[in-house]
Amino acid sequence: MFKWFCNRLYLIGIIITLVNLSCGEEKSNSEEISNQLFSIAEETISTHSKNGRVVSEIEKKEYKRVVLLATPFYTYFEVLNAENSIVGLFNRERVKKVPKSIKSVGEGAHLNLEKIIQLKPDLIICNSHQLEDLKSLTIPIMACDEYLEAQPRGRLKFLTMISAITNTGQKAEKILKDFSLKYQNHETLNISVLKLDNFGDGWYQPGCNTYISEVIRMAGATPVCIEESNISEKIAYESAVFKLSENNVFLFMDWGKKKRGWKKRMKHILELDNYPKKIVYCNTTQTNYYKESALNSHLIIDDLNAVLKTEKKGRFFEIKTFEK
Amino acid sequence: MLEASSIHIGYQKPLLSETISGSWNKGEVIVLLGDNGVGKSTFLKTLAKLQKPISGSVELTTDKIGWVDASISKGVYLSVFDFISFGISSTKEDIDYWFNRFEINIETSRFVDELSDGQFRKLCIIRQLLKRPEVLFLDEPTVYLDVKSKKQLALIIQELKESCLIFCTTHDLLFAEEIKTSTIEF
Amino acid sequence: MKNSWLIILVVLLFTLFVLELILGTVTIDIIKGFTEFNSVDGNILESRLIRASVSVLVGASCGLAGLGIQTLFKNPLAGPTTLGVNSGASLGVGMFYLIPGVSMHMEWLGLSFFAVLGALAFLFLLIVVSGKSLNLTFVLIVGLFLSYASYEILEVLLQLSDSVGIKSYVFWGMGSFNRANVYSLIALLLVSVMGFVVMKKYATWLNIYSLGDTELKLLTRKSITFNKRLLLIVFGIWIGLITSIVGPIAFVGVVVPNVLKMVIKSSNLNALLPLTALLGAIMVLLADLIARGAIGGFVLPVNAVLSVLGVPIIIYFLVKRISGARG
Structure with a gap:
């Protein structure tokens, strides 16, 4: 029995140490981090982790056969008219209007290494979690976690990176200039917006340093979010119920392919006694939300503000009310 | 061949107040009689060196020991052939001979947990006999056996004792009467 | 009869190995692949060769380790997961990815180092906590609790980590044969050979062991506790390494020995060892063929394919077995 107790004590010890370790390392950053994620030098382009470690380094030149595993970058290629440099695309089915010349190289959790080798790419662009699977290849790799950039304006900067490997520098500069001007300052609305998700295993609330919180903030409203966090975090049932009972506008980002059945997808919220009477609804698939969030965040922000x-009803968002 | 000098048997506490001493040899069949829980099995284990005595010592001049009790495990995928061949080099003739003597007729590829309790008990005895033991310990060998098989076992014990020292615990007094050369009462 | 099984399995394994090299979502020129090593065909062939070898070694190892652990625990449904060593590997990988700063400062050690470290730490804990007498029921319970504990710690870590770490960890957990390289292949080969030799050496001992401790004491002079501990350590290292290379795939270790024991109607390890290794290799190779999309055209996770292949087989044989046994 005593041994058992010692064993448990040891485990508790581990947990406490780990908690302290991680908390100590947590940094707050609400500024644009895309500046830190990559840097372009005279002859090289390097990408960095959030902590500043160099993740990958490639030669700065025009690449003609790119395999794109970090799918959201496709938007930048598109706006630069450089789709022709891409030979392979991960999750190809989820992007609209892809030319036939671009082949699929896997989807979901599965990378098709053979397809990648067969396409004879001169560059692979991926997220850092895919690096482990690509280790055995001898092709130049650029690993960049674009989704870490929470600032809508910051996301424009990846355009510079893509232009550097597609030789479209001038065009990129022009687009960057045009697009930066499109962001307008909205008046403060005195509305707080709450986004909560329940995927069946608990409640998740976005951190204050996430893209969605930034969008809400820039639209003039106040996001109800977790301080100093840059991911969606699990929260307790009680605090979810408590937050829902406060007078917030509830935001529901519907991941369903069609609008139909959206009430089923937010049944966790509608099952509660004090569910919000008024919600802001957005179907991410039909409105092409994720693709637009790479370059056209201003459209999303303006739309949210107007709604x-x-x-x-706007292009991305609409208000839905329930009768009690 | 087997000598016990003033042994105290038991686990932490002695089971019996007095010590046991004795010397036994081939040709003897010693039957142990007594109520449940008096220490018959513990005594056998001590003699077979499966368990240490609390005090005293046991001298055993052979390591060809046969042991029959209910502790052997049936295993989930143990076949009859596995059961009588693991760790023993037994010939086909030997196996056939003992199967005939015990009048069991089963395929050796069957799993032992498909056998009846009586068949399994006979198989346990056969396994020990295939070791060609010089000392044989039988802890309640007649459990599950029918009258005919008991007679057969008694006969076999009579034949075996020429080359073997046999200890046997039983509650079957008729069976005991048939096989014993001496008894120890607990 | 057992020899004819052996021949059938060897032929089957060889056929599947060749198929693994020929088939894939991409068609290649095999002859060109072998002659021109730097061509595209050569590169693809090389990746298939590594995958095929890893599949064979992982399958054989999982089967053998499963067989050994089932014999040791006298429980036909025990398997590589029973020891909780694979949870240790998962925890090690979790620490690598999920604790901010660890993967940054210690990347040079590599992912496998952390996985093996986690597995060994759990193994050590298991052996220490289970004490002198090495009561296997207790080992079983401790293994189970270690698994729970690692699961809970990982939950905490997942809460604290950033999105990059979480993504990396979740992807690792799905298991993949893409990550194997020549070095992990060599390590796996060495440990597998070691494991096989130890099991071969202890086959007779384990056979008697399955009859109970009394028989073991009567027939062998070796120390039971020492042997049990030695075998636990060997199996632990083995499973830890497999988990660290291809992720948690352990199902093979339960299915293969059960099926084989029922088919050849024996628990004799001397006969089972080569058969288990072969059938395990065949199963994982087949699963990988399907998972790569070479058969059927769909690309799936290896774990999912293994479960789909294995579950019906094991249920069929277990039902058959239970209805056959008397009680």
């Missing part, structure tokens, strides 16, 4: 103000 919150006028309560009329």
Whole structure:
């Protein structure tokens, strides 16, 4: 029995140490981090982790056969008219209007290494979690976690990186200039917006340093979020119920392919006694939300602002009310 | 061949107040009689050196020991052939001979947990006999056996004792009467 | 009869190995692949060769380790997961990816180092906690609790980690044969050979062991506790290494020995060892062929394919077995 107790004590010890370790390392950063994620030098382009470690380094030149595993970068190629440099695309089916010349190289959790080798790429662009699977290849790799950039304006900067490998520098500069001007300052609305998800295993709330929180903030509203966090975090049932009972506008980002059945997808919230009477609804698939969030965040922000103000249906968002 | 000098048997506490001493040899069949829990099995284990005595010593001049009790495990995928061949080099003739003597007729590829309790008990005895033991310990060998088989076992014990020292615990007094050369009462 | 099984399995394994080299979602020129090593065909062939070898070694190892652990625990449904060593490997990988800073400062040690370290730490804990007498029921319970504990710690870590870490960890957990390289192949080969030799050496001892401690004491002079501990350590290292290279795939270790024991109607390890190694290799190779999309055209996770292949087989044989046994 005593041994058992010692054993448990040891485990508790591990947990406490780990908690302290991780908390100590947590940094707050609400500024644009895309500046830190990559750097372009005279002859090289290097990518970095959030902590500043060099993740990958490639020669700065025009690449003609790119395999793109970090799918969101496709938008930048598209706007630069450089789709022709891409030979293979991961999760190809989820991107609209892809030319036939671009082949699929796997989807979901599965990378098709053979397809990649067969396409004879001169560059692979991926997320850092895919690096382990690509270790055996001898092809130049650029690993960049674009989704870490929470600032809508910051996301534009990846355009510079893509232009550096597609030889479209001038075009990129022009687009960057045009797009930066499109962001307008919205008046403060005195509305707080709450986004909560329940995927069946608990409640998740976005951190304050996430893209969605930034969008809400830039639309003039106040996001109800977790301080100093840059991911969606699990929260307790009680605090979820408590947050829902406060007078917030509830934001529901619907991941369903079609609008139909959206009430089923938010049944965890509608099952509660005090569910919000008014929600802001967005179907991410139909509105092409994720693709637009790479370059056209201003559209999303303006739309959210307008919908919150006028309560009329917008391109991305609409207000739905329930009768009690 | 087997000599016990003033042994105290038991686990932490002695089971019996007095010590046991004795010397036994081939040709003897010693039957142990007594109520449940008096220490018959513990005594056998001590003699077979499966367990240390609390005090005293046991001298055993052979390591060809046969042991029959209910502790052997049936295993989930143990076949009859596995059961009578693991760790023993037994010939086909030997196996056939003993199967005939015990009048069991089963395929050796069957799993032992498909056998009846009586068949399994006979198989346990056969396994020990295939070792060609010089000392044989039988802890309640007649459990599950029918009258005919008991007679057969008694006969076999009579034949075996020429080359073997046999200890046997039983509650079957008729069977005991048939096989014993001496008894120890607990 | 057992020899004819052996021949059938060897032929089957060889056929599947060749198929693994020929088939894939991409068609290649095999002859060109062998002659021109730096061509595209050569590169693809090389990756298939590594995958095929890893599949064979992992399958054989999982089967053998499963067989050994089932014999040791006298429980036909025990398997590589019973010891909890694979949870140790998972925890090690979790620490690598999920604790901020660890993968940054210690990347040079590599992922496998952390997985093996985690597995060995759990193994050590298991052996220490189970004490002098090495009561296997207790080992079983401790293994189970270690698994729970590692699961809970990982939950905590997942809460604290950033999205990059979480993604990396989750992807690792799905298991993949893509990550194997020549070095992990050599390590796996060495440990597998060691494991096989130890099991071969202890086959007779384990046979008697399955009859109970009394028989073991009567027939052998070796120390039971020492042997049990030695075997536990060997199996632990083995499973830890497999988990660290291809992720948690352990199902093979339960299916293969059960099926074989029922087919050849024996628990004799001397006969089972080569058969288990072969059938395990065949199963994983087949699963990888399907998983790579070479058969059927769909690309799936290896774990999912293994479960789909294995579950019906094991249920069929278990039902057959239970209805056959008397009680």
